[in-house]
Amino acid sequence: MNTYTDDLFDFFEALDLKNVIVVGHSTGGGELGRLIGRHGCGRISHVVLIGSMTPLILKTSNNPGGLPISVFDALRAGVVKDRSQSYKHLAAPFYGTNRAGVQGSIKGQFGCIKAFSETDFTEDLKKIDRPTLILRGEDNQNVSYRDSALLSAKPVKYSTLKIYPGYPHGMMQIHADEINRDSQVFIRSQYLLIDFLRL
Structure with missing residues (x-):
């Protein structure tokens, strides 16, 4: 996981990316947790974890x-x-x-x-201090929502958890329109909130 995340951080650094919205599905959610655990949230504005295997499966x-x-x-x-x-x-x-x-x-x-x-991502999740949307299918046979999504939401300071009844692990492909819409609504609402707080 350290290799995955260090490569991703090097990419962010090479392109000098700022205010990045990161979305991770399954193992990718763990990668984002470890990315933030190792490198912080300095280049990240929002986090979306979809069917993530965090904190530990x-x-x-x-x-x-x-x-x-x-x-x-x-x-x-x-x-x-x-x-x-x-x-x-x-x-x-x-x-x-x-x-x-x-x-x-x-x-x-x-x-x-x-x-x-x-890999246990519990300590990494505690370092996420950005608005974080955690999406999970209730019928996820690969990673149970009870033993991952519910536990992932607890250590993340600004988390929003949404469980989709009957959705499987691959919900981001099968129900792409709904997942994309809900992610966009969350991100836009957070930007509006930030703009409101700046007034």
Whole structure:
């Protein structure tokens, strides 16, 4: 996760980006949490976490509602045995992995499972001091909203949580119009609030 976020921060720095609205889905939500945990919110104006796997999806003594490590061991075994079939099974309908060709490094894909499943982002979330929208599908079979979205909203100072009844993990593709509209309404309302407070 540190490598992901340092690369993203280097991109922000190289382009001297300011007041960036960052949106992270699934593992990308963890990446944004770690980005802010390592580099702060100086270049960020708003955060949107969609189906994010924060704060932690692994079952531990501090996170008893998480998934057991055996789930992620099985994912790693599937990637090693037949990664094409593994991705078809895991995410084909949502992310287009049923298309011809498997892109990406096996080392990176294998390591990604460890990074997204075993990284605890609790301390990173505490450092988010920007308006943050947390969107989650109630029927998210990949990352339960009870053990992630509800827990992610607590440490974030200015969070707004919205749970969509019946929506799956890939809701940002399947229900793109609604997710985009709700994200835009949130961001615009925050800018209007900021402008009002400046008066």
